[in-house]
Amino acid sequence: MLIAADVYRPAAIKQLQVVGESVGAPVFEMGTDTDPREIVRQGMAQAAANHNDYVLIDTAGRLQIDAKLMQELQDIKEIAHPNEILLTVDAMTGQAAVDVAQGFNEQLDITGVVLTKLDGDTRGGAALSIRSVTGKPIKFIGQGEKMDALDVFYPDRMANRILGMGDMLTLIDKAQKNFDEQQAAEVAEKIQANTFDFNDFIDQMDQVQSMGGIEDIMKMIPGMANNPQLKNMHVDPKDMDHMKPLCTQ
Ligand SMILES: Nc1nc2c(ncn2[C@@H]2O[C@H](COP(=O)(O)OP(=O)(O)OP(=O)(O)O)[C@@H](O)[C@H]2O)c(=O)[nH]1
Numbered sequence: 001m002l003i004a005a006d007v008y009r010p011a012a013i014k015q016l017q018v019v020g021e022s023v024g025a026p027v028f029e030m031g032t033d034t035d036p037r038e039i040v041r042q043g044m045a046q047a048a049a050n051h052n053d054y055v056l057i058d059t060a061g062r063l064q065i066d067a068k069l070m071q072e073l074q075d076i077k078e079i080a081h082p083n084e085i086l087l088t089v090d091a092m093t094g095q096a097a098v099d100v101a102q103g104f105n106e107q108l109d110i111t112g113v114v115l116t117k118l119d120g121d122t123r124g125g126a127a128l129s130i131r132s133v134t135g136k137p138i139k140f141i142g143q144g145e146k147m148d149a150l151d152v153f154y155p156d157r158m159a160n161r162i163l164g165m166g167d168m169l170t171l172i173d174k175a176q177k178n179f180d181e182q183q184a185a186e187v188a189e190k191i192q193a194n195t196f197d198f199n200d201f202i203d204q205m206d207q208v209q210s211m212g213g214i215e216d217i218m219k220m221i222p223g224m225a226n227n228p229q230l231k232n233m234h235v236d237p238k239d240m241d242h243m244k245p246l247c248t249q
């Protein structure tokens with residue numbers, strides 16, 4: 001069950017409901033007029049009554065220097081006795097993310113960090129600093145806006161990325177998840193027999209798009225992430241959609 005305890009940001013509850021629906025998790029909410037502590041208290045009771053296996057409490061974003069809101073989190077921790085306290089930080093903010101992690105860890109003794117926006121123009125060096133400053137592990141990473149862009153964190157892959165060596169393991173994972181081996185063999189045969197047609201080409205474009213687009217794939221190839229030519233290349237997924245009707249004419 002997801003508990004909507006962000007009563008401050010407009011539409012935060014609606015956003016959680018949309019996410020909950022997409023992953024099949026019920027959402028407990030009491031609107032925006034109830035104190036988050038009370039929402040958590042009642043939400044936890046409801047989850048116990050429902051026999052829910054997991055409860056995620058979504059709290060509002062805040063700065064580590066906001067004493068009133070940090071106290072709210074300490075109170076919620078007292079009420080809910082969470083197994084995990086995960087701090088979500090944006091990798092693009094670099095050193096600021098490290099400062100936030102340090103502040104939150106000092107005040108709440110977090111159990112881990114979710115590092116998001118790794119699909120942006122950053123190598124993710126913040127991961128190293130956060131780990132070294134807080135001593136707490138990065139547990140998940142975000143590499144895009146959709147749910148399937150949230151991944152378990154693998155330190156060796158991040159090390160390769162920071163060193164500019166690409167991320168072949170994630171690329172292989174993605175390929176294995178999205179490509180059908182038999183279909184790939186058929187395509188290879190078609191190309192050899194010179195019978196590869198526009199319908200096959202459309203299939204191939206769809207498969208590449210389902211892996212997150214050409215740009216994201218290229219970045220995972222060793223040496224490509226920092227290739228100046230690639231930096232200037234921008235392939236809008238819409239361009240691929242525009243190409244499709246041309247192929248079927
Ligand atoms: N590109 C990209 N976008 C992301 C990623 N993670 C989250 N986003 C987007 O960033 C925006 C903010 O995400 P939220 O989940 O609302 O962030 P939040 O930390 O809950 O923010 P508050 O509730 O305001 O504290 C949304 O549009 C997300 O889709 C990521 O890893 N990559």
Ligand SMILES: [Mg+2]
Nearest residue numbers: 006012059061
């Ligand atoms: Mg939020």
